[in-house]
Amino acid sequence: MTLKDVQDILEAEVLVGRDQLQKPVKTAFAADLMSDVLAFAKPDSLLLTGLTNPQVVRTADILDITAIIMVRGKKPSEETVKLAEELKIPILSTRYILFETSGRLHAKGITGCIEKVGGEI
Amino acid sequence: MRESQKFEKSFDVQGGSFQNAGNVSGQIKSILKEMGVSTDIVRRVAIICYESEINIVSYAKKGTITLVVTDEAVKIETKDEGPGIPDIELAMKEGYSTATAAVREMGFGAGMGLANMKKYSDHLIITSEVGIGTCVTMIVMDFSKILHPDLPPLTL
Known part of the structure; x- marks a missing residue:
């Protein structure tokens, strides 16, 4: 699946990274707590979140996240967009809630970057 | 960290x-x-640096992060001028936090920072003095180079 497919499934608006929609994606992680994202997310995954501040972009950059999906119709702040453009990290915004966003992507073959915690780093 | 630095x-x-x-x-x-x-x-160093940086920004007046790279390891040393940590053992517990609302709004402050720093480093040493500041030293080892120093790069 590509980021373009993700955009279609989620009827999402691409706010940053229109030139990167051909990037492949297989896995995702969803959280509003960035420390949990740092603890569990894997490189080349999607980050689904309801947060919109620049720290989401920083976290994505540190972890080599493929793209940020902002859920519940959330739109990033101006600083967030600026940083994402600078660091070349795509941001998509969908009106689906986090549960629906996760479910729709999972149904189309995107899996969690880990299934459950414990025993695995 | 002597000669190979x-x-x-x-x-x-x-x-x-x-x-x-x-x-x-x-x-x-x-x-x-x-x-x-x-x-x-x-990746591991980036994560421990980021959690350290968030800690300094969240709690201290100012601080420094020092990066040291050798052939076998990367060391991150942080020093801050801040409130210090009265009970390090308690602070290390996942979920324990003294974060403000501003920190939580950023998606941090849930008491995971030090736990993540420990999880992603091979050695972590914290020293702290209340009212003065906190120092954290973290080392991430490249075990492949320690175990096989003369091994040529892997080619497939």
């Missing part, structure tokens, strides 16, 4: 500067990438 650089971090939090970690990540450090080590 090949790089050292210190970065200033301003307390309370939430907008810039992560800037130093991004720079450190780029430096390590350019040096050709393996992806896994870069």
Whole structure:
């Protein structure tokens, strides 16, 4: 699946990274707590979140996240967009809630970057 | 870290500067990438740097993050001028936090920072003096190079 497919499934608006929609994606992680994202997310995954501040972009950059999906119709702040453009990290915004966003992507073959915690780093 | 040391650089971090939090970690990540450090080590160091930077921004007046790179390991040393940690053992517990609302709004402050720093480093040493500040030393080892120092790069 590509980021373009993700955009279609989620009827999402691409706010940053229109030139990167051909990037492949297989896995995702969803959280509003960035420390949990740092603890569990894997490189080349999607980050689904309801947060919109620049720290989401920083976290994505540190972890080599493929793209940020902002859920519940959330739109990033101006600083967030600026940083994402600078660091070349795509941001998509969908009106689906986090549960629906996760479910729709999972149904189309995107899996969690880990299934459950414990025993695995 | 004596003879094999090949790089050292210190970065200033301003307390309370939430907008810039992560800037130093991004720079450190780029430096390590350019040096050709393996992806896994870069990632682990980037995560511990970022959590450290968030801690300095969240709690201290100011601080420094020092990056030291050798052939076998990467060391991150942080020093801050801040309130200090009265009970380090308690602070290390996942879920324990004294974070303000501003920190939580950024997606941090849930008591995971020190736990993540421990999880991603091979050695972590914290010293702290209440009213003075906190120092954290973290080492990420490149075991492949320690176990097989003369091994040529892997080719498939």
